[in-house]
Amino acid sequence: MTSPSIRVAQHAGVCFGVKRALEEASKVLAEQDGSIHTLGELIHNPRVVQDLEQQGAHVAHSVDEVKDGTLIIRAHGVAPQVKQAAEDAGLHVVDATCPFVKRVQDHARSLYKGGYQVVIVGEAGHPEVEGILGCTDGKACIVSSAQEVEFLDISSRVGVVVQTTQTSKNLREVVDALLLRAREVRVFDTICSATNERQEAARALAATCDLMLVIGGRNSGNTRRLFQICHDVCPCTYHIEDAREIDPKWVACASNIGITAGASTPQGQIDDVLSTLKQITS
Numbered sequence: 001m002t003s004p005s006i007r008v009a010q011h012a013g014v015c016f017g018v019k020r021a022l023e024e025a026s027k028v029l030a031e032q033d034g035s036i037h038t039l040g041e042l043i044h045n046p047r048v049v050q051d052l053e054q055q056g057a058h059v060a061h062s063v064d065e066v067k068d069g070t071l072i073i074r075a076h077g078v079a080p081q082v083k084q085a086a087e088d089a090g091l092h093v094v095d096a097t098c099p100f101v102k103r104v105q106d107h108a109r110s111l112y113k114g115g116y117q118v119v120i121v122g123e124a125g126h127p128e129v130e131g132i133l134g135c136t137d138g139k140a141c142i143v144s145s146a147q148e149v150e151f152l153d154i155s156s157r158v159g160v161v162v163q164t165t166q167t168s169k170n171l172r173e174v175v176d177a178l179l180l181r182a183r184e185v186r187v188f189d190t191i192c193s194a195t196n197e198r199q200e201a202a203r204a205l206a207a208t209c210d211l212m213l214v215i216g217g218r219n220s221g222n223t224r225r226l227f228q229i230c231h232d233v234c235p236c237t238y239h240i241e242d243a244r245e246i247d248p249k250w251v252a253c254a255s256n257i258g259i260t261a262g263a264s265t266p267q268g269q270i271d272d273v274l275s276t277l278k279q280i281t282s
């Protein structure tokens with residue numbers, strides 16, 4: 001029997017912002033100066049969170065839970081009021097907010113200060129969106145789709161920013177709906193290309209495979225979305241958190257195996273899956 005081909009999607013695994021947050025956490029851990037906490041799970045990956053915990057970086061769910069030491073802010077960012085509260089409490093704050101998220105926060109702040117009614121296109125309650133909202137003193141409106149625009153009380157000058165993981169299509173539809181109602185609409189397209197690149201690469205690879213493995217936390221929204229995209233074109237798609245979940249039966253009849261991974265999946269976990277597959281198929 002010939003061995004199957006095994007290919008990894010052209011864009012897969014940790015994005016720039018997550019990689020940077022992990023590097024910041026490693027630096028803090030290497031210094032080990034007092035207690036270390038991350039504000040929320042650093043990334044949506046249970047294995048990485050467990051590793052960090054074992055090394056001494058604990059998860060705090062609010063600033064109040066942390067009495068002293070270092071507090072790491074994750075790539076999603078937080079509202080400026082939350083960061084200020086941590087500094088006022090005397091904590092050493094390491095801000096690992098992704099620069100692309102900071103850019104959204106800065107645009108939202110300058111629109112708000114410039115007198116615009118700020119509209120955030122995104123998912124209400126998502127930590128990134130909560131952080132952006134804080135930059136407008138909680139005054140921005142959040143809409144997830146064009147249909148929600150009709151329920152807004154619109155002023156004549158509207159400024160739009162968008163959660164980094166939204167689609168261009170959704171942004172366009174919301175802006176079109178706003179243009180019908182406001183005299184001036186100023187738009188900052190703050191979508192990050194990392195999500196789109198991973199989705200397009202996963203779709204292209206899955207279309208050529210008879211088995212597709214999607215690696216990432218089950219609590220990771222972007223990994224679940226990758227699974228859905230791959231499953232639509234390759235019915236034999238499995239979402240796994242690590243290599244131990246691979247069932248040799250899946251691999252037995254496969255001749256083209258594809259692998260992709262969510263934006264919170266470190267390269268080491270992709271490498272583990274690759275070597276497990278090679279062992280099974282050799």
Ligand code: SF4
Pocket residue numbers: 015016017018075076098099100101164192193194195263
């Ligand atoms: S998806 Fe983009 S904005 Fe979000 S953390 Fe990654 S690089 Fe930053």
